[in-house]
Amino acid sequence: MPLLPESLPETIFKDDGTRLDGRKFNELRDLHIEVGVLKNADGSALVCHGKNRIIAGAYGPREVHPRHLAKSDTGILQISYRMATFSVGERKSPVPGRREKEISMVVGKAIEPVLFLEQYPNTTIDVFITVLTADGGTRCASVTAAACAIADMGIPMKDLVAGVAVGKIANRIILDVSDKEDKWEKGGATDMPVAVMVNQKQYSLLQLDGSITVEQFEEMLDLVFEGGKLVYEKQKEALRRKYSTEDVGR
Amino acid sequence: MSILHENKDSPRDSRENHVRGSGSLADHASGDRHDKELDAGILAMESEYDDADEEEPGDFEDDDDEDDFEEGDLDEGDDEEDDDYDDDGAEPANTDDDFDYGDGDDDEDDDDESRERDIVVPGQVVGKVDADTQSGYGTLANKDNDIISLYIGFTQKRGKYLNVIPFKGCYLPHVGHKVIGKIVDKNVVLYKLDINSPYMAILKPSDNDRVSRSQGGRRSRYKKKGGPRSRSTTDEFDLGDIVIAKVLKFDRTTEPSLTTVGPDLGQIKGGFLTEIEVPKIPRLIGKSGSMIKLLNKLTSCKIFVAQNGMVWIKGSDPKKERVLIKAIRKIEQEAHTFGLTDRVKEFIDEQLGN
Amino acid sequence: MDLSISKKISSLERDYILDLLEKGTRVDGRGLLEYREIKIDAGHILKSEGSARVFIGDTEIDVGVKYDLGTPYPDSPDEGVITCMAEFVPSASPMFESGPPREDAIELARVVDRGIRHSNLIDKKKLCVVPGKEVFILFVDIYYMDHNGNGIDTASLAAISALKSVQLPKLEQKVINEQTFQAPTGETYPLDIDDYPVTITFSKIDNHMIVDPNLIEELIAEARVSFCLNKNGQITSIQKNGKGTFSAEELVKAAKNARDLAPMLQQKVKEYTRDLTGM
Numbered sequence: 001m002p003l004l005p006e007s008l009p010e011t012i013f014k015d016d017g018t019r020l021d022g023r024k025f026n027e028l029r030d031l032h033i034e035v036g037v038l039k040n041a042d043g044s045a046l047v048c049h050g051k052n053r054i055i056a057g058a059y060g061p062r063e064v065h066p067r068h069l070a071k072s073d074t075g076i077l078q079i080s081y082r083m084a085t086f087s088v089g090e091r092k093s094p095v096p097g098r099r100e101k102e103i104s105m106v107v108g109k110a111i112e113p114v115l116f117l118e119q120y121p122n123t124t125i126d127v128f129i130t131v132l133t134a135d136g137g138t139r140c141a142s143v144t145a146a147a148c149a150i151a152d153m154g155i156p157m158k159d160l161v162a163g164v165a166v167g168k169i170a171n172r173i174i175l176d177v178s179d180k181e182d183k184w185e186k187g188g189a190t191d192m193p194v195a196v197m198v199n200q201k202q203y204s205l206l207q208l209d210g211s212i213t214v215e216q217f218e219e220m221l222d223l224v225f226e227g228g229k230l231v232y233e234k235q236k237e238a239l240r241r242k243y244s245t246e247d248v249g250r
Numbered sequence: 251m252s253i254l255h256e257n258k259d260s261p262r263d264s265r266e267n268h269v270r271g272s273g274s275l276a277d278h279a280s281g282d283r284h285d286k287e288l289d290a291g292i293l294a295m296e297s298e299y300d301d302a303d304e305e306e307p308g309d310f311e312d313d314d315d316e317d318d319f320e321e322g323d324l325d326e327g328d329d330e331e332d333d334d335y336d337d338d339g340a341e342p343a344n345t346d347d348d349f350d351y352g353d354g355d356d357d358e359d360d361d362d363e364s365r366e367r368d369i370v371v372p373g374q375v376v377g378k379v380d381a382d383t384q385s386g387y388g389t390l391a392n393k394d395n396d397i398i399s400l401y402i403g404f405t406q407k408r409g410k411y412l413n414v415i416p417f418k419g420c421y422l423p424h425v426g427h428k429v430i431g432k433i434v435d436k437n438v439v440l441y442k443l444d445i446n447s448p449y450m451a452i453l454k455p456s457d458n459d460r461v462s463r464s465q466g467g468r469r470s471r472y473k474k475k476g477g478p479r480s481r482s483t484t485d486e487f488d489l490g491d492i493v494i495a496k497v498l499k500f501d502r503t504t505e506p507s508l509t510t511v512g513p514d515l516g517q518i519k520g521g522f523l524t525e526i527e528v529p530k531i532p533r534l535i536g537k538s539g540s541m542i543k544l545l546n547k548l549t550s551c552k553i554f555v556a557q558n559g560m561v562w563i564k565g566s567d568p569k570k571e572r573v574l575i576k577a578i579r580k581i582e583q584e585a586h587t588f589g590l591t592d593r594v595k596e597f598i599d600e601q602l603g604n
Numbered sequence: 605m606d607l608s609i610s611k612k613i614s615s616l617e618r619d620y621i622l623d624l625l626e627k628g629t630r631v632d633g634r635g636l637l638e639y640r641e642i643k644i645d646a647g648h649i650l651k652s653e654g655s656a657r658v659f660i661g662d663t664e665i666d667v668g669v670k671y672d673l674g675t676p677y678p679d680s681p682d683e684g685v686i687t688c689m690a691e692f693v694p695s696a697s698p699m700f701e702s703g704p705p706r707e708d709a710i711e712l713a714r715v716v717d718r719g720i721r722h723s724n725l726i727d728k729k730k731l732c733v734v735p736g737k738e739v740f741i742l743f744v745d746i747y748y749m750d751h752n753g754n755g756i757d758t759a760s761l762a763a764i765s766a767l768k769s770v771q772l773p774k775l776e777q778k779v780i781n782e783q784t785f786q787a788p789t790g791e792t793y794p795l796d797i798d799d800y801p802v803t804i805t806f807s808k809i810d811n812h813m814i815v816d817p818n819l820i821e822e823l824i825a826e827a828r829v830s831f832c833l834n835k836n837g838q839i840t841s842i843q844k845n846g847k848g849t850f851s852a853e854e855l856v857k858a859a860k861n862a863r864d865l866a867p868m869l870q871q872k873v874k875e876y877t878r879d880l881t882g883m
Contacts, residue, residue: 003673004778004785038750039662040697042420046648048883053648055749057695061420061448065701072503075448080694080702085745086652086668094689094745114372121503123448128695128702130747132666133650151372154418154527156400158390159373199373199398239402240369243417243586432614490615522620522631568624572633 006089012169012184020180026223028164028176028230033144033238035152043153045238047145050178051135053087056145058153061123075120079108081142083131103139104129110143110195110205111150114158125150136179137165143195143205148235152242159197161204162231166224167191168212173220175227192220196228367404367586370414374399377412386411403529404586417586421447421528421558423506427497428514430523430560436484443495443508446525446558453508455484457498461511486517493517494556514554521552521564524575526582528559533585534578541581541591548598549574573601613823621824625812631820632661637861639816642869644765644876650883653742654770656876657749658762661818664696664750665758667766669742673786676732676739684731684739688717690746690759697751711845713746715756715803716763718841719832720744723801726767730795733775733786740772753819756830756843760803761869769878770795801840802869804862805830808848813858815865829855831862835870 009020018024029050038044041057064070081104085092107129115125127149129142143163151157167177168190174181177191190210196203203221212220370376377383377397385391388401389412399405401416423429423445431443431451441453487493494515500506510516526534534555535542542553551565551574561578565571577598584590624630634640640661647657652668676683690713692700705713720726731740744766746759772795773788807817807825817825826848832841839859844850850858 002783002785004780004787038664038695039752040750041695043418044695048648051650053650055648055695057693059695059698062698063448063450082693084649084666084668084691084747085689085743086649086655086670089651091670091672091743091745094691120448126694128693130693130695130749132648132668132747135651151402152418153420154401154416154529155420156388157372158398158400160371197373199375236371236374239371243369243402488615490613490618492614492616518616520616520619522617523614568627568629569633 003090008184008186009180012181012186013172019174019178021178023176025172025174026226028227029178031231031234033148033234035148035238035242041149043149043151045145045148045152047141047148049135049137049141049144050176051133052131052138052141053133054129054131054138054141054145056127056129056142056149058125058127058146058149060125060153061120061155062126064122064124069124070122072121073118075117075123075125077108077112077115077117077125077127079104079111079127079129079146081107081129081131081139083134083138087131087134103142106205106207107139107142107146110163111146111161113202113204114147114161114197114200115150116156116158119156125153125155134179136177136182137163137193139163139205139207140165140193140195144231144235148238151235151239159199160232160235161195161197162228162235163193163195163205164224164227164231165191165193166220166227168210168216168220173216173223175223192224194221194224194228196225196232198225198228198232201225369402369586370399370405371402372398372400376405376414382410383407383412384410386413388414388416415586416529418527419529421445422502423447423449423451423497423500423558425497425499427557428494429497429508429558430492430494430518430554430556430562431508431558433487433489433491433493436487436489438484441484441487443493445495445506445508446560447506449500449502449505451495451497451506451508453493453495453510455486457507458509458511461498461509465511491517492523492562494554494562518554518562521562522571524561524563524578526555526559526561526578527585528557530582530585531555531557531559533590534561534581536591541594544591544595545574545577545598548595548602549577570602573598576601613820617820618824621821622810625809625814630814630818632818634816636812636814637865639865639868640818642761642872644761644872646769646878646880646883648883650880652766653772654766654768655878656762656765656769658758658765660754660758660761660816662750662752663754663758665755665762666747666749667744667759667762668747669744669766669770671772672741672743673733673738674741676736680728681736682732682739683728684741686717686720686726686728686731686742686744688713688720688744688746688763690716690748692748692751696748700748700751709748711843712748712755712759715830715832715841715843716744716746716760718843719760719801719803720763720767722840723799723832723834725764725797725799725801725834726795730793731772738786742767742770751819753822754805754816756805757803757816757869760801760832761873764797764800764802765873765876767795768797768800768873768876799835800870800873801832801834802866802873803830803832803841804865804869806858806861808846808850808854813854813861815861829858831859833862833866837863837866 032048034046037046038057043058045056047054061075081100083092085094127146131138140163143161147161165177167174169181182191190212192208195205375396376399379391379395385397389397389399391397397412399414401414403414403416406413406415429445431445433441434444435442443451443453445451493510495508495510496512498507498509546553549570551563554562577594643659645657647655647666649655649668652670654669657666690709692709694700694702733739744763748755771792774791775786776789778785778787805828806813806815807821807828809825827846830843831839834840
């Protein structure tokens with residue numbers, strides 16, 4: 001006998017126009033970032049975005065194993081995105097699926113443009129992302145976490161990369177789509193995860209699932225960039241917090 | 251991407267930043283194997299961090315070219331003349347692509363703003379290119395002439411160059427650096443060493459022989475035994491041995507190669523190792539070695555700081571050694587703050603219950 | 605070349621540790637039978653039925669408990685099933701690699717599993733939904749997040765703490781569109797654990813037996829032995845590993861020491877409550 005799946009709410013917007021969790025259309029969920037959470041990793045970060053709990057640990061640059069993956073003219077970036085078995089409502093199989101492999105790849109491509117991998121030929125930078133709790137938008141939160149972990153390693157980066165999603169539900173464009181909103185298909189849920197390099201004003205991750213007009217696309221790109229700025233401020237604050245020593249005299 | 255490491259128009263002056271050790275064993279330089287413990291030397295590097303205000307005047311005023319750090323010799327007290335010391339100095343001077351941490355004396359370049367160690371993050375705009383300002387180490391100028399930071403660190407103005415000094419970073423070998431490495435693999439002609447770097451280093455006994463001869467040393471004992479086979483064998487070190495070695499060559503496309511022929515170089519025995527973030531090494535050493543002298547005095551431990559961030563510590567009292575480790579962690583954590591030397595002294599005194 | 609070799613311990617460090625042990629102390633200043641600081645907290649696992657995050661020194665292990673419905677074993681039709689899995693997350697250590705669990709991860713899960721199983725701490729009949737047809741399967745999933753030695757003690761502490769915090773949903777049958785579902789009523793119930801079996805691991809380094817090895821001690825140890833003890837001080841499982849050997853005297857002495865240390869660890873579990881407010 002199967003378990004009854006969780007039921008979805010009747011409406012996704014309250015009468016006053018706010019969203020189920022009380023957010024306005026352009027508001028992020030609670031976002032807290034902590035850098036340097038792992039002792040062994042060369043760089044690490046914990047991202048708490050809504051109920052998402054994501055830990056990224058980065059190693060390198062280091063020798064490539066297996067050797068044949070090494071490139072003599074550049075370093076490589078290898079991202080591994082994995083969801084813990086207990087990160088979702090129904091236990092996930094511990095075997096990595098196609099979705100996890102795809103997200104590993106797109107997160108890697110989102111981060112790579114800010115790195116100077118050619119500075120480290122024959123080496124690899126490995127970032128291992130573990131989703132401890134998933135609540136919608138994990139690939140965006142993973143980008144945020146991976147960028148902080150790599151910055152924490154102390155290798156040069158052109159910019160930080162901030163991940164945030166934008167969506168369209170019941171013909172309204174909203175920032176930072178939550179799990180419930182994403183699954184609310186009655187309104188033709190459209191989800192567009194994006195990674196932005198705020199200082200460079202570039203987009204390095206872009207996917208979309210749903211249906212929108214070109215005009216809506218333009219509007220969404222603008223809104224998601226504003227969201228990226230908010231995420232970037234949190235990243236900046238977290239990185240500074242780790243290294244600030246306010247309690248010691250100056 | 252020339253800004254990072256190969257900027258010919260380098261903001262870092264190529265003033266001396268060379269490695270200096272002390273109390274090394276003369277016989278070692280001749281290529282002879284020695285089973286005796288190496289005396290700890292202290293790597294002399296000048297401090298990046300502008301601490302002129304907190305240090306006692308005079309401690310940093312003198313040109314420290316002649317400073318020798320002898321702290322390592324406390325135990326043995328042997329002042330063996332280091333005949334080969336000059337050889338070390340005669341190595342090719344550090345070139346432009348060697349990032350120079352050592353410009354602590356250029357205090358006149360600093361205005362008051364540069365003493366504010368605001369923490370910056372990658373991508374952050376830290377300044378604008380103009381007549382007085384150029385993009386320096388750890389930064390990049392974009393097409394709008396904004397200078398952006400490439401690291402988490404703090405900004406520092408050196409002459410017209412605006413630098414970002416990172417808090418962390420991996421070690422990239424440079425010719426002439428003294429590093430501490432662990433033998434992790436060997437075959438009949440070479441050793442592989444972990445030198446706390448993205449790249450495994452190679453140590454070839456045949457290179458050692460060549461260096462030894464070029465320094466006018468005797469031929470190695472293997473050579474004396476005759477026979478090309480036995481000349482350059484790899485039976486001197488075992489897997490897991492720790493050696494101090496010097497970087498002979500490195501260009502990032504091939505593995506760095508090392509030699510253990512030279513003053514201070516060779517296997518180390520006794521004591522133990524800890525690590526410090528490479529950009530913070532100058533702080534551990536302090537202006538003219540002030541910090542390391544302090545640590546040495548208060549904990550009676552020999553300390554050897556290698557340029558790859560490995561630190562060899564040897565003391566007689568485990569408690570003092572532990573306090574020293576804690577003090578190094580404190581220096582690492584608070585490297586970008588002012589008044590650190592005093593706080594470290596207080597900290598050690600408190601920990602030792604003095 | 606094996607990546608992990610570079611993380612193996614140098615002869616220098618080995619000699620230093622041995623020298624300290626001769627003097628009756630350890631790298632971090634601990635005595636031979638002293639644990640590092642132990643901390644159990646609720647952690648970041650918000651979507652599990654029970655969870656705990658345990659630190660012993662710098663070692664961190666997160667455990668989350670999830671349930672599924674399945675058919676019982678024919679020989680115990682009214683009993684649920686508990687199963688352990690361990691994942692060595694590659695960010696935890698440069699020695700861990702991606703890929704299917706290696707034998708040390710499997711061993712860790714098995715040792716924790718036996719510690720739980722043989723102390724009868726859970727009434728498996730409470731995991732029964734429809735006798736002979738449907739029972740709860742509890743997955744105790746161990747995630748090794750930061751590897752700094754003594755994963756076994758940390759994991760067993762985390763697993764038992766997580767089980768202690770489990771709240772299972774009460775289920776009722778519901779028919780929707782002619783399909784029968786098990787639907788949560790919204791009420792939950794705990795597992796009522798009244799015993800806290802804990803594991804205490806000893807590492808043998810050159811005839812010295814030390815408890816709670818840190819990473820460097822673990823790597824140079826010739827052998828280790830883990831004792832799982834229940835609240836009465838009885839041994840419920842033992843696991844020896846490593847290429848070295850033990851004498852009977854050593855083992856008995858270690859077992860006695862384990863008995864002395866167990867109440868301290870059990871007290872930590874007793875104090876643990878899973879509080880997710882503010883997470």
